[in-house]
Amino acid sequence: MVLAKPEILRRIHDGRIAIDPYDEDAIGPASIDLTLDCQLRVFDTDQHITEPDIDYRTLAKLTDISDGYLLAPGELVLGITKERITLPDDVCGWLNSRSRFARIGLMSHIAAPFLAPGISNRQILEIFNAGRNKIKLMPGMRICHLVLQECKGGAVYDGAWKDQEL
Numbered sequence: 267m268v269l270a271k272p273e274i275l276r277r278i279h280d281g282r283i284a285i286d287p288y289d290e291d292a293i294g295p296a297s298i299d300l301t302l303d304c305q306l307r308v309f310d311t312d313q314h315i316t317e318p319d320i321d322y323r324t325l326a327k328l329t330d331i332s333d334g335y336l337l338a339p340g341e342l343v344l345g346i347t348k349e350r351i352t353l354p355d356d357v358c359g360w361l362n363s364r365s366r367f368a369r370i371g372l373m374s375h376i377a378a379p380f381l382a383p384g385i386s387n388r389q390i391l392e393i394f395n396a397g398r399n400k401i402k403l404m405p406g407m408r409i410c411h412l413v414l415q416e417c418k419g420g421a422v423y424d425g426a427w428k429d430q431e432l
Contacts, residue, residue, distance in 0.1 A: 269357070269414040270296045277357070283414070284352035284386075297411040299364070300347040300389065304332050304405040307344035335403045337372070337395045345374075345391040345403070351412065352386040355420035360413045361389060367409065371397020374410040381412070384422030 269277070271293055277283040278293075285298065292299040307326035315325070326344060329335070337343060353359060359381035363374040373394040381389065391410060395401050403409075 267416045282354045286350045297413045299408040299411050300349050302407050302409045303346050303348040306331050336400045339395050342394045345393050347389045350388050355384045355422050356417045358383045361410050372401050383417050
């Protein structure tokens with residue numbers, strides 16, 4: 267069952283779901299808008315990937331985007347949400363692109379949208395420009411939204427990305 271706004275707000279006010287920093291205006295009818303932080307990982311186009319388990323940090327340079335970043339057509343960068351999301355053991359989530367951006371070809375999260383129950387971290391975003399025009403990414407832009415879903419039973423994620431950083 268997807269959580270609608272009244273249920274999202276109830277669980278936030280009860281302390282079962284935490285968003286830091288929290289902005290109540292970011293809560294939509296059945297999702298929460300998340301914002302882009304001030305850094306991206308920009309990939310070096312001259313490298314070759316030969317091992318499937320290579321560390322993405324060796325392929326991409328951490329870049330400050332305080333003044334914005336022009337994302338070229340066909341370019342992939344990694345971003346991170348400003349918000350830390352903390353979910354209880356019976357709620358999971360799904361990151362999705364916002365339709366305003368999808369309509370111009372910006373895919374704000376393309377490959378791994380699942381947030382496991384029990385997580386407490388900021389979310390890495392695989393941002394891709396599938397359009398024909400450059401798109402300016404700015405810190406603080408509401409780049410994606412989070413849809414929350416109730417789980418039957420409880421579980422807590424304790425995997426490799428538990429304390430993920432950009």
